Amino acid sequence: MVRPAGAGCESATHVRARRDVVHSSRRRQRHDSPVHFLTLDKYTNVVWGIIRGRLALVVLAACAVLAPGSALAQTGDPVKPYILFVTDTSGSMGWDMANPNLYDSCSGGRSRIDHARCALQRIIDANGDIQLGLARFHQTTTDTTCRCSMTGGCFGLVDDPSLADILVPITDDSALDAREWVNFSCGTCTTDTSMDPELEVAGNTPLAGSLYGAQRYFQGADPTWMGMTGGDPIRDDPLKNIFLPGGEQCRPYIVILLTDGDETCGGTPPNGATALLSTDVDGSTYRIRTIPIGFGDDLGSPCDAGIEAIAHAGGAPDDGDPNTCEGYYAFSEDDLAIAVNQIIADSLKFETCNDLDDDCDVLVDEDFPDKGNACDDGNLGICKGTGTLQCTLDGSGTECVIDTPGQPMGTETCNGLDDDCDGKIDEAPADCGGCLSGELCNNMDDDCDGNIDENLTQPCGTDVGVCTSGTEQCVAGSWVNCTATTGPDYEDPEVSCDDLDNDCDGVTDGMTQACETIPDPPTGDPNEGICQPGQQVCTAGTWGMCIGEVDPQAQDLCDGLDNDCDGMVDEDHVPADCSSACGMGQTVCNAMGQIVCQGSTMPETEVCDGFDNDCDMIVDEGQPDMGPCDEGGTLCVPGVLKCVGGSYTCIGGSPPGTEICDCMDNNCNGKVDEGTVCAAGQACVNCQCANPCQPGEFPCPVGQECESGFCIADPCFNVNCTPDMDGNHQSCQDGTCVATCDITNCPDGLACKPDTGQCVLDNCVGFPERCADDERCVAGTCEADPCFDVTCSGANQYCLEGECLGSCTDVECAAGDRCVQGVCELDPCGGPCPGDQFCDETSGECKDSLCTNAPCPQGQRCNPSNGQCEADPCFNVTCPNPGELCEDGTCFTPQNPSVDGGSGSTEFVSAAGGGGCAGCGSSGGEPGSLLLLLGIALLALRRRRSREVA
Secondary structure (H helix, E strand, O other), rough: EEOOOOOOOOOOHHHHHHHHHHHHOOOOOOOOOOOOOOOOOHHHHHHHHHOOOOOOOOOOOOOOOOOOOOOOOOOOOOOOOOOEEOOOOHHHHHHHOOOOOOOOOOOOOOHHHHHHHHHHHHHHHHOOOOEEEEEEEEEOOOOOOOOEEEEEOOOEEEHHHEEEEEOOHHHHHHHHHHOOOOOOOOOOOOOOOHHHHOOOOOOOOOHHHHHHHHHHHHHOOOOOOOOOOOOOOOOOOOOOOOOOOOEEEEEOOEEEEOOOOOOOOOHHHHHHHHHOOOEEEEEEEEEEEEEEEEEEOOOOOOOOOHHHHHHHHOOOOOOOOOOOOOOOEEEHHHHHHHHHHHHHHHHOOHHHHOOOOOOOOOOOOOOOOOOOOEOOOOOHHHHEEEEEEEOOOOOEEEEEEEOOOOOOOOOOOOOOOOOOOOOOOOOOOOOOOOOOOOOOOOOOOOOOOOOOOOEEEEEEEOOOOOOEEEEEEEOOOOHHHOOOOOOOOOOOOOOOOEEEEEOOEEEEEEEEEEEEOOOOOOOOOOOOOOOOOEEEEEEOEEEEOOOOOOOOOOOOOOOOOOOOOOOOOOOOOOOOOOOOOOOOEEEEEEEEOEEEEEEOOOOOOOOOOOOOOOOOOOOOOOOOOOOOOOOOOOOOEEEEEEEEEOOEEOOOOEEEOOOOOOOOOOOOOOOOOOOOOOOOOOEEEEOOOEOOOOOOOOOOOOOEEEOEEEEEEOOOOOOOOHHHHHHHHEEOOOOOEEHHHHHHHOOOOOEEEEOOOOOEOOOOOOOOHHHOEEEEEEEEEEOOOOOOOOOOOOOOOEEOEEEEEEOOOOOOOOOEEEEEOOOEEEOOOOOOOOOOOOEEEOOOOOEEOOOOOOOOOOEEEEEEOOEEEEEOOOOOOOOOOOOOOEOEEEEOOOOOOOOOOOOOOOOEEEEOOOOOOOOOOOOOOOOHHHHHHHHHHHHOOEEEEOOOOO
């Protein structure tokens, strides 16, 4: 692209405004507009492509369409946001999704917390280096087992930061630590990630307190993480005091709040979001955005009032339109992953060509190295215009801006120039061997006036930077005596940090130099070992901050590195005693930077004697048990003789005890669970003391089910079933994962699909793989596809039942005519019929349709004249042009008035999944058609109604 001088480059404000158009397109649709979706796999590939710097711009089919050539050049690594993900762990998150067939892809579970955990796991697996911290609503535990008893609630607090538990702080590896909380595997319920924890559900919904807890964490004041790695994210951020030219923070700080319910602890969540936008750290104010995600199946309005209030208070713009959604809404694992990916993608900063540092790396337009280079308009001879490469208006790249336009094309003459701009010089007239009309700089008398190279001058030099242009003379065939001026660095790369373009290359300053800001220690060489000076960049005549400096450490550790920078490696290791039964020994630091024990003797077979007989640094390992023991008959349950402290000791067993409800003979009287073994009001049922079931919506606590009037443990609670090795969907039955189809009885006409566990039509509609590539599925039967091997050569043609026909797009017919398969013919009814009527071609009258809402089978449509399902000529037809529709075997665009199509004007009624008809059988269509339509409806995102108090 070439544009004339004076057009200028796009301003930073303009560039950001265009980015905001892409951002604002996410889910900001009015409730009366159609909603379109990308699949999660395609969406994830696009979003993580932009995060890793491999794409120019994400173009989302559901959000924005950019014209060809408008993709942003983004080749550098973006600045990653600091994200704290606060997840709802209230009791309602344990409820199943409303759709009984909506399972998460990680465990086969149906609860909201399962879908949330699986979505987070997939986001982290896609790009584990995102800087993501994890928090939940405050909970306590009452024991130390994996499925421990969780207690959550308000604890008498309102708007209190202690209502948030910071589980994983923000570090370089924090996303991988957060994954331990969502991997459907756990050992204990502590916050120690080495013990393999997991998110569980219990208690209320303290939204406001959680936001204040997030602010306390960003201020470095969370009591759990103070003084620990990641516990002070803003103070430890090297980019905390770097801002874009417009004043925007270089590093985005974000709190993502996931919730399926309203505030239930008396707090005011928008106040917490407002506080985060003005977070004070050491007297400086930092902007931390709050982005809420409404999660679950209870949204009944286009934009939930509670979610929208938090979004607006958290930094999202408010245009005053109640139908414009600024919050995010998710109703499944896929929706949630898409929402979080979109939030991350919207927060990234990339360099654009706009004379600004967009990506906070103290370099300007570094991704566009050709900027400022010379260029031309591609013309030849005297017509050629020259200029320099400058930023395009949209910042996507560079274009040639012509500052010296070419001359108009003329007639070729003998003057040493290409006058007719054809790439040839003096080709006409044919003989230019005589005198020329003008003198050339070639040490010859070209114009035959007795003088050589007389009065010839030309421009020289450049007006870029500190340089000025001038003129030079032709002397003896050479151009000399240029009067242009240059800077001191004209012949070399720029070396002076003075806010001047000294080498006249169009770039001011930009050089780097080594720097040291940390005082040199009394020992060590700052250029030895791990030590290195920092680097600083000159921008606008000023040296920037020193980055990357590494100074000596106080002690040289045993790690194979010269930590104290004295030229020696691992010299500070202090030997320690490592003697064992095999002999004397001391630790040494070997050449691999590892501490090993030095010293040896002959090993022996290990025995139970308290010594390391086999010299493997382990005492008494692998000693076998010596059978049961009863301590002289005093134990009711025998113990086992084990090697302890060098001798065999009776371990375990138990004396006679009090009988309890556990299906065991605790008092050793030969009876099981006899007498009173449970508290008043309880009964001993299935080896457990069970309370009676309570009336109401939730008769038993989470993890129990009501059976025979008592709450007993649900064997399938927290059993997460994944597909088996053959890819078959599994469900829990009596605590065991079994193939879902093995325990599913489908109605007549339906069959269970193994990979989904759902009942589908028992024909090629439910099992498309039953049809070959050259077949199509019509009304549940595979039949030959007449268009399989047909290729239509015309650009405006399509295949119908094996024949190539013409489209009616761009076909204009006379008044009273209509277009059918590319040909104009008389319209019997003289034009479209109104409402739900159709044209009776026999009588030429518009009549009421006899079709109902009952669906026709796949491949058929309803005839409005008799209400019967008949073959649909549009089935399997692919129209040749984008935006075309097919009706009655004719392809056309809805806007074409020459086509007798549109609402109420066609002879037949057809739709995806079959059109309605009156006489298509007792059920009005195949049994699975209604299920198919229901499934399509459930794909749409719904917004929440008033929610549970939990």
